[in-house]
Amino acid sequence: MSVPTLEPVRETTRPARQINVAPPPVGLRYDLTRFRLLRTLLRKRWFQFMLVLPNQAIFWLVIVAGVVGRQIAPANIATAITWYLWFCIVFVLMVGVGRGWCAMCPFGGAGEWLQRKSLFKRKDGSVGLGLKYPERLAKYGLLPAVGIFLLMTFVEEYFNVAGPGAPLDTALLVAFILVFSGTTFLVFERRVFCRYLCPLSGLIGTVGQMGAVAGFRAKDRNVCLTCETKECMRGSERGYGCPWYEYPGQQSANAFCGLCSECYKNCSKDNIGLFVQPPLTSLYSNVKRRMDVAVGIALLAGLVWFQQLNAMTWYGNLEARVNSLIGWPHYPNPILYLFFCLIPLPVLYGLGRATAAGSRLSTGGRMGWRRLFVDWAYILIPVFGMDYLARQLPKFFDHVLRLVAVVSDPLGLGWNLFGTAHLKVANDALMSQNGTVIAQIVVVLLGLAGSLYAAWRIRQHTAEYAGLTAAARRVQGALIALSVLAVAGMQVWWYVLMKAAE
Ligand code: SF4
Ligand code: SF4
Numbered sequence: 001m002s003v004p005t006l007e008p009v010r011e012t013t014r015p016a017r018q019i020n021v022a023p024p025p026v027g028l029r030y031d032l033t034r035f036r037l038l039r040t041l042l043r044k045r046w047f048q049f050m051l052v053l054p055n056q057a058i059f060w061l062v063i064v065a066g067v068v069g070r071q072i073a074p075a076n077i078a079t080a081i082t083w084y085l086w087f088c089i090v091f092v093l094m095v096g097v098g099r100g101w102c103a104m105c106p107f108g109g110a111g112e113w114l115q116r117k118s119l120f121k122r123k124d125g126s127v128g129l130g131l132k133y134p135e136r137l138a139k140y141g142l143l144p145a146v147g148i149f150l151l152m153t154f155v156e157e158y159f160n161v162a163g164p165g166a167p168l169d170t171a172l173l174v175a176f177i178l179v180f181s182g183t184t185f186l187v188f189e190r191r192v193f194c195r196y197l198c199p200l201s202g203l204i205g206t207v208g209q210m211g212a213v214a215g216f217r218a219k220d221r222n223v224c225l226t227c228e229t230k231e232c233m234r235g236s237e238r239g240y241g242c243p244w245y246e247y248p249g250q251q252s253a254n255a256f257c258g259l260c261s262e263c264y265k266n267c268s269k270d271n272i273g274l275f276v277q278p279p280l281t282s283l284y285s286n287v288k289r290r291m292d293v294a295v296g297i298a299l300l301a302g303l304v305w306f307q308q309l310n311a312m313t314w315y316g317n318l319e320a321r322v323n324s325l326i327g328w329p330h331y332p333n334p335i336l337y338l339f340f341c342l343i344p345l346p347v348l349y350g351l352g353r354a355t356a357a358g359s360r361l362s363t364g365g366r367m368g369w370r371r372l373f374v375d376w377a378y379i380l381i382p383v384f385g386m387d388y389l390a391r392q393l394p395k396f397f398d399h400v401l402r403l404v405a406v407v408s409d410p411l412g413l414g415w416n417l418f419g420t421a422h423l424k425v426a427n428d429a430l431m432s433q434n435g436t437v438i439a440q441i442v443v444v445l446l447g448l449a450g451s452l453y454a455a456w457r458i459r460q461h462t463a464e465y466a467g468l469t470a471a472a473r474r475v476q477g478a479l480i481a482l483s484v485l486a487v488a489g490m491q492v493w494w495y496v497l498m499k500a501a502e
């Protein structure tokens with residue numbers, strides 16, 4: 001194999017510039033590359049390809065089945081697999097792992113194959129324009145991705161795609177994401193799409209910080225200090241430079257490691273491991289908690305609140321009135337949608353301001369409201385993230401067994417490929433209505449516990465909080481606990497009222 005030229009260190013985004021070494025990571029970590037089998041697999045270039053391939057095949061099946069299959073949602077594999085199974089799996093991976101889905105994602109995978117002109121081999125050069133993402137946009141981080149997610153969700157709700165409605169709509173949605181990602185991969189270099197624009201990345205980059213996979217990181221940051229090659233970022237003959245613009249010698253959160261293992265293949269000093277950590281560690285060990293993540297999670301929380309409220313009768317009445325006022329045809333009303341998505345922002349702003357004012361009374365030190373706004377948002381990530389997961393449960397419990405029948409008759413044309421098309425179990429629910437509500441409440445309560453724990457650890461690991469007087473710390477702690485309890489209590493109440501509505 002010819003030795004490719006080293007790719008230059010990217011200079012247009014912040015992560016690649018910061019090549020000084022961050023403080024050592026907080027919390028217990030375990031390096032999974034201690035297992036020889038995993039080490040061997042991670043060194044193989046085909047390994048990630050094999051993770052992506054099955055999902056790639058499934059999403060092409062979704063497109064074909066959605067276009068040519070019968071247009072009845074529970075009878076067509078396009079709708080059944082996408083909305084009864086896949087969407088729920090993505091949320092479970094998000095809260096449990098972090099960017100687990102990204103390691104096997106067909107959207108990023110297909111774009112990368114196209115851009116690299118290769119399914120898995122290391123090749124020089126790339127197809128497309130290879131533009132750098134503009135610095136003036138890069139400073140907004142995940143916010144464009146969150147904005148695209150909000151926009152796509154609005155369109156999806158308008159056409160009832162995930163209801164699910166007609167399988168053709170699901171096929172068009174998947175095809176649109178494939179075209180959008182493919183085009184972005186051809187216009188921009190590396191994984192600009194994943195880092196800044198992918199609608200799912202807005203959710204995974206925020207909620208995914210609850211996850212127990214820390215990502216690929218340096219085993220010993222001191223080795224990186226004297227490393228002159230920086231192959232992890234620049235690439236080598238064994239692999240590409242980090243497509244996500246990360247520097248493994250500095251990472252303290254899992255938000256932007258796409259688990260692609262290129263750095264692991266590249267590092268000639270064998271200084272990279274794949275670490276797992278206790279859940280939520282990325283929320284409090286992240287020395288640079290980010291404003292884009294804070295604003296992003298606030299908007300996403302507003303979105304899931306909107307989706308919960310619209311299942312209630314009073315919301316239907318309110319929307320009917322606003323629709324007739326502005327001449328909007330039907331659900332969702334854009335003004336109410338925007339209003340509810342924005343609601344958590346002033347709430348977090350108020351909490352940030354209040355706690356900043358409180359810190360001024362303290363003799364020990366002052367804390368700015370921006371800092372506290374961001375910390376409040378990170379504290380609430382578990383309760384918001386688990387709310388997203390709880391919201392997916394009714395659809396999963398009620399319909400996932402449809403897949404038993406649908407695998408035998410994927411297009412809904414009366415086939416019986418594996419003899420399971422007419423099994424009665426395919427029409428059963430996995431859980432009763434009451435059982436689903438209880439499961440939703442348990443999930444929210446786990447989020448509540450996670451938020452309280454994150455609050456405790458964030459305050460423990462952040463120097464500024466230590467400067468507050470004991471009285472100020474107690475008042476602040478009580479305010480945090482009450483606010484988190486109020487948010488979780490409200491969500492629990494909504495789930496009781498919704499009676500497992502999908
Ligand atoms: S960021 Fe989006 S496109 Fe990229 S790998 Fe993750 S889910 Fe897929
Ligand atoms: S190539 Fe390896 S040793 Fe060098 S900076 Fe990257 S992780 Fe550290």
Ligand code: SF4
Nearest residue numbers: 242257258260261263
């Ligand atoms: S190259 Fe390494 S740090 Fe970068 S995304 Fe891939 S696994 Fe993560």
